[in-house]
Amino acid sequence: MRYLIPLVLFLGLVAFLAIGLTRNPHEVPSPLINKPAPTFTLNQLADPSKTFSAEEMRGKVWLLNVWATWCFVCREEHPMLLEIERSGEVPIYGLDTKDKREDALAWLQELGDPYVLSVSDLDGRVSIDYGVYGAPETFLIDKNGVIRFKRIGPITPDVWQKEMLPLVKELNK
Amino acid sequence: MKPARRYRCLVLLLTLCSVVIPAMAEQARPMADDPVLEERVLNLSRELRCLVCQNETLADSRAELAVDLRNQVREQMKAGKSDEEIITFLTARYGDFVLYRPRVRPVTYVLWFGPFILLAAGLVILFRYVKRRRDVIVDTPLSAEERSQAKALLDTEAGKEIA
Numbered sequence: 001m002r003y004l005i006p007l008v009l010f011l012g013l014v015a016f017l018a019i020g021l022t023r024n025p026h027e028v029p030s031p032l033i034n035k036p037a038p039t040f041t042l043n044q045l046a047d048p049s050k051t052f053s054a055e056e057m058r059g060k061v062w063l064l065n066v067w068a069t070w071c072f073v074c075r076e077e078h079p080m081l082l083e084i085e086r087s088g089e090v091p092i093y094g095l096d097t098k099d100k101r102e103d104a105l106a107w108l109q110e111l112g113d114p115y116v117l118s119v120s121d122l123d124g125r126v127s128i129d130y131g132v133y134g135a136p137e138t139f140l141i142d143k144n145g146v147i148r149f150k151r152i153g154p155i156t157p158d159v160w161q162k163e164m165l166p167l168v169k170e171l172n173k
Numbered sequence: 174m175k176p177a178r179r180y181r182c183l184v185l186l187l188t189l190c191s192v193v194i195p196a197m198a199e200q201a202r203p204m205a206d207d208p209v210l211e212e213r214v215l216n217l218s219r220e221l222r223c224l225v226c227q228n229e230t231l232a233d234s235r236a237e238l239a240v241d242l243r244n245q246v247r248e249q250m251k252a253g254k255s256d257e258e259i260i261t262f263l264t265a266r267y268g269d270f271v272l273y274r275p276r277v278r279p280v281t282y283v284l285w286f287g288p289f290i291l292l293a294a295g296l297v298i299l300f301r302y303v304k305r306r307r308d309v310i311v312d313t314p315l316s317a318e319e320r321s322q323a324k325a326l327l328d329t330e331a332g333k334e335i336a
Binding site: 025026028029030031032098123124128129130131133134 | 224225227237238241242245264265266267268269270
């Protein structure tokens, strides 16, 4: 009894730390999950005379990937995006945030373009509407325009296979 | 260089400084046109967390996102929004995590009241411990024999020395 209480307290502390220390404090749960994706209409990166609006995607499951040329991790994520595009499982749309148009175009030229199209969020306002605080971030949006999943940081093969792909398949049913 | 020329050089330099330095200072804080508004922006930003460097407030942070969010706050204030409305705008996008001072809600009860509960529990344990000790220790007076023994000890040379 005498040793039991400290032991229980100690084990409790260990349990808290075991859970707490494996969490990534930079992953802030988004309040936008299961909420309608904020609407926007922005100029397309490839052809600024054309616009693209999130509304146009009604009835489709799609990914909105927030990227920028100043974002180091985006470069790391890029091959995975190309792979997803090749798999044909889900269309990816790019939100190029706070970037120079010519830089962004050069980036896609160099690394390949996994996006159906990208739009230019020049002042970062749409990113703020989506609660973006660190590119890359990716939103999975369902047929009703509801955000079903958000990935903060690069999509890794593991995240894609285990979390995103099953959800994409389910939403496409 | 002749003294007169040197003097003219100095005057030119000082003139240049007096023009250039205030111009630079102006560039550093272009938003100070409305001090009352700036004060409000600053006060509210102190209550908000920068999501990039999470232990900094929006007011302290120099991250680009923090600058953008401060601009948003400023703009919305100019548009006549109340502090409460701006906080709602931000929490709808970034969650309660943007608030530096967590809200009192069922999920944060442990955070807000936990320390007081622990303090109260500590006091209860302390009082019970002290009370139990008091019950255990029985005050037994010295017998006559023990008393004389003690007196004898105190009266000896050794006892005096110690005393």
